[in-house]
Amino acid sequence: xxxxxxxxxxxxxxxxxxxxxxxxxxxxxxxxxxxxxxxxxxxxxxxxxxxxxxxxxxxxxxxxxxxxxxxxxxxxxxxxxxxxxxxxxxxxxxxxxxxxxxxxxxxxxxxxxxxxxxxxxxxxxxxxxxxxxxxxxxxxxxxxxxxxxxxxxxxxxxxxx
Numbered sequence: 001x002x003x004x005x006x007x008x009x010x011x012x013x014x015x016x017x018x019x020x021x022x023x024x025x026x027x028x029x030x031x032x033x034x035x036x037x038x039x040x041x042x043x044x045x046x047x048x049x050x051x052x053x054x055x056x057x058x059x060x061x062x063x064x065x066x067x068x069x070x071x072x073x074x075x076x077x078x079x080x081x082x083x084x085x086x087x088x089x090x091x092x093x094x095x096x097x098x099x100x101x102x103x104x105x106x107x108x109x110x111x112x113x114x115x116x117x118x119x120x121x122x123x124x125x126x127x128x129x130x131x132x133x134x135x136x137x138x139x140x141x142x143x144x145x146x147x148x149x150x151x152x153x154x155x156x157x158x159x160x161x
Contacts, residue, residue, distance in 0.1 A: 005071050007081035011060055014052035018113065019084065023048045023121065047117050049097060050083065054112045061102065061110040068100065075099065078119075085121055093119040 007013075024046035030038045056064060072079055075096030083092045100114040124132060132140070 005077055005079040007079060008063060008067055011064055011067075012054055012056065013082055013089075014050075014054055014084075016084075018051055018053040020051040021048055021085065021121070022050075045120055047119055048121050050094075050116045050118060052114055052116055055105060056110045056112060057108060058110065061112070064112065068096075072096065075114075081116075083116075083118065085123075087122055087124060090122045092122070 024043075026041055026043050026046040027039050028042045032038060054064070068075060071077070072095070075098075078093050078095045080091050081094050082089050083094065085092075094116040097115045097117045100112050102110050102112045105111040
């Protein structure tokens, strides 16, 4: 699905303080009269909820309020935003699940708290998981960092003919 609404680049991303992820329930558990309970997977895609907090200057808070009202449709519309997860900072499809709360943190900063719902948590692919489980993760990440440095800083830019 193509997202038409995006988080404004002039606004900060959620802070680490108070940040939390709660995956939805994908398992249905049935207690038995005798013996162990039975469990089965109900869904393959389960939305997760994130507790989020922003600290904004007054002009940023004014922009946030207007964006929330007009672009996020009072929190009901899906939008693209970069959020932190297990594989790092990645773009998510999110929407607000409850009205935000704003408090004046000090004379110059507003603290805004809310909860976001994300359609799907980006995770490693099954192939990437197999590699990660069979590898020394420290060495693997060091190699990835070296490759990134080689490609993005050491090699020349595109050739022009």
